Each structure stands twice: as C-alpha cells, then as structure tokens.
Amino acid sequence: MRLLFILVGLLLPQVLWAQFFNSFEPGSYRLVNSPDVHYQGLLKLRGNDQLLVEDADGKKTKLAPQEVTSFRLGAQKYVTAGGFRTTPGPFGRTVEQAFVEQLDSGQVNLMEYTYIITTGGSNGAVGSSEVKIYIIKAADWTDAIALPGYAWTNRGEKLRDALRPYAINRPDLTELIDNNQLRDNNIPAFFHALNSGQPFPLTEAMEHKIKKEKERPIEDPFRD
Known part of the structure; x- marks a missing residue:
C-alpha cells in the first residue's frame, strides 16, 4: 500500500x-x-x-x-x-x-x-x-x-469586440476599449466600473497613452 x-x-x-x-x-x-x-x-x-x-x-x-x-x-x-x-x-x-x-x-x-x-x-x-x-x-x-483573452497576435481585437457592447452607455469605458488599454489583468476593474458606475482607475501610463492618441493628427486619406 x-x-x-x-x-x-x-x-x-x-x-x-x-x-x-x-x-x-x-x-x-x-x-x-x-x-x-x-x-x-x-x-x-x-x-x-x-x-x-x-x-x-x-x-x-x-x-x-x-x-x-x-x-x-x-x-x-x-x-x-x-x-x-x-x-x-x-x-x-x-x-x-x-x-x-x-x-x-x-x-x-x-x-x-x-x-x-x-x-x-x-x-x-x-x-x-x-x-x-x-x-x-x-x-x-x-x-x-x-471572454477571449488578450492576444498579442491581433492586439486584443477579439477582447475589445467582446467588451464593446457593454460599454455603449459609458463613454469613459468605450475610450479605454478604443485606445486598446484593456488587458487580462484589468478586466475585473473594467466590470467593477461598469457595475458600480464608478470611473475606471487609470494608471499614469494609461492616461499618458490616451493623451497621445488624442493629440495624434488625423491623416488625410486623399493626401498624395
């Protein structure tokens, strides 16, 4: 035995x-x-x-x-x-x-x-x-x-597509999705913000990246 x-x-x-x-x-x-x-x-x-x-x-x-x-x-x-x-x-x-x-x-x-x-x-x-x-x-x-996990091969596209419908009435959360700020480790914070009505706890690095995205000039598709 x-x-x-x-x-x-x-x-x-x-x-x-x-x-x-x-x-x-x-x-x-x-x-x-x-x-x-x-x-x-x-x-x-x-x-x-x-x-x-x-x-x-x-x-x-x-x-x-x-x-x-x-x-x-x-x-x-x-x-x-x-x-x-x-x-x-x-x-x-x-x-x-x-x-x-x-x-x-x-x-x-x-x-x-x-x-x-x-x-x-x-x-x-x-x-x-x-x-x-x-x-x-x-x-x-x-x-x-x-939920699909964040995949580096598609830069989290499947995860963003899966989360987007739930943020339709939350412009702040939609902005996080559009700026590709969500990863597997902050999904709980995303849903806590959604369920509680509170803002998502942005890190300094996330705020900096979102600011850079907003300041980026829009390219003219008709420009030579």
Whole structure:
C-alpha cells in the first residue's frame, strides 16, 4: 500500500495533487432546494465540480454544482455557471455546470473559471497546468459566455469586440476599449466600473497613452 501511494504521488501532476489534498476551511453555503438558508460547515473545493462539506458531527457530504446556489470560502465567493465553452474552435469544450469564483456582480456578473490541462511527455512524464478564463453572465441570460483573452497576435481585437457592447452607455469605458488599454489583468476593474458606475482607475501610463492618441493628427486619406 505504501509503495502504491508513492507511485501515485509520482504520477499525479502537482496541481491535481494540491487540489486533492487541500484542507477543509470554515465557510458557508446555500443549496438550490433551500436558497434562503445559509448553512455553516467546513468546506473543501475539489476541482470545479465538487464541493465537500463536513458538518459539526464530522459527517462529510459531496455536493455537485447542480445542488448548490453559492458558497463562501474566506473572502472568496463561488457561484455556479454553465453553457460556456472553454475556448472557441474544435479544441474547446462546453462546460455544462461548474463552480466559478464570482469577481464582480451587477449589470453583468464577472466570474473566473479554473480548470486543469494535463499533458503527457514522450518519456512518460505527466505534467499539468492551471488555466483561468473570465466568464460573464447578465441576470436575464440562461448561459454564461467566456471572454477571449488578450492576444498579442491581433492586439486584443477579439477582447475589445467582446467588451464593446457593454460599454455603449459609458463613454469613459468605450475610450479605454478604443485606445486598446484593456488587458487580462484589468478586466475585473473594467466590470467593477461598469457595475458600480464608478470611473475606471487609470494608471499614469494609461492616461499618458490616451493623451497621445488624442493629440495624434488625423491623416488625410486623399493626401498624395
């Protein structure tokens, strides 16, 4: 048995190992069949599709996303979402229902979906990496949709096109999009500004670039 445990430890990717053996933490959760009741217990999130709950008597229960409305672990809030694809094209897959971290809420809810990619090398070694994608969902939507990441190959064109419809009534946010100021790391700030009505927290570098774009002379297409 000890040898088997050692072999599993060697073969199991480090990210998956950490998820499997992470410890229980105090938290609260709400169930689909009783959404107004906040249950307390020790919680452990395993992957993105299983919540383990240990009650005061030490009884452990496994809950699927279909059974849970939301739960909290420390400062993090998790909800359920589904119907989105991890990536466009033939290599993506549709996520039916999963636990996702809620980053902002309001007009458009911003969430983060985390999943593991496992790869095998030619020498038999197993590797893994953790992938995070932003997903969004408005209150009247049935399914969530995944936002494209910022790609340097197209200078973020797909990301800008995906964000533009939500900034139609916010000239300040539209200006950020038009001046290509948004990257993956400031998407939460974009949606917080959208949902709260507050201005986007511009950095000095962003303000400088926007000013330069405004001062750039407009080229005459008919000039020789």
